[in-house]
Amino acid sequence: MTAEPKRASEWTIHGERIVDDTRRAVLSIADVELPDGVRFEQYVLRVPGAAMVVVLDDDERVLMVWRHRFIMKRWVWELPGGYVDQAEDPLTCAAREVEEETGWRPRTMEKLVTFQPMVGTIDQENVVYLARGADPTGAAPDINEAERVGWIPLTEIQQHLTNGTIVGAGSVSGLLAVLLLRASGKL
Template sequence: MGDGKPDTLEERMLDSEQVYRGVLLDVRRDRVSLPDGTESVREYIRHPGAVVVIALHDDGRIVFERQYRYPLQRVFLELPAGKIDVGEDVELCARRELREETGFEAREWGYVGVFHPCIGYSDERIEVFVARGLEQVGSALDEGEFLEVFTMSADELDAAVRDGHITDGKTLSALYLARDHLG
């Protein structure tokens, strides 16, 4: 790890095929060589990556969204987030998504880090930002995007997580990563 030597757990791709290509997802099936020399198959989804934004009002309230998520057939409470366009700078993507989804622009931006939400079946990464100094300028939702914007205090957020009202993985991971940036 980091010493230039191959990792003893590394798998090596022998060949790859595209199983499905959609608007967002690219499903792959690779034949791989395992560390012991045997072969196996790995199926996974290529994803362009995403951003998530923790937008803080001056009083400490955090901007959230209520959004229906079709795969689970329910509304979720989540932080503003969105897909990175090909070649797009991640901070510019975060600024764009915050503006489009919530109508807010921010004077101050801080990069928190990155996490990988689905390591068993996707190469997706999510870049985390904190935004402060919010100003309402009007939203511009993408076509077919429907959501409600609201705010939560730290106490309301803690209760919502504890009570199971917030279960979205990117929201929970981003809040954990940013915990030292929120005080």
């Protein structure tokens, strides 16, 4: 089997050294060369994939969690989701995370969108699923995951995006994908 030929605009990686290696992330510095010969060092963060769910009920409301993000020092609405464990199916992870974080069990799930949050720095696949309907499990949501759980009407999502109460890449990507489906009549 032969390798695909290098393209003219492809960057060359001369090496990568690990700076820190933890349970959930590996931080390294890559020695990179651009096609014009310029070389520099680029931080690279390798983290496990993540899976999130847009749980949509019959009244076109989305199940979300209100949580504090200490890095930004802000309270925000987010879709339920989390890291995919090693050898775990992203769909299984997504369903598990909804139950743990919200106390609701999704009825049906289908892949909605896949994205990379920062393609120039982070090596992490994120998968967002669409769940149509959910049933309460009777379990309380995990206090470590959310201050509260709420059903947000799709008609209010744009305002939350505008005022900055929904800012996470996964939540924004998933919600915009659902709004596009809704606008096209495919939801």
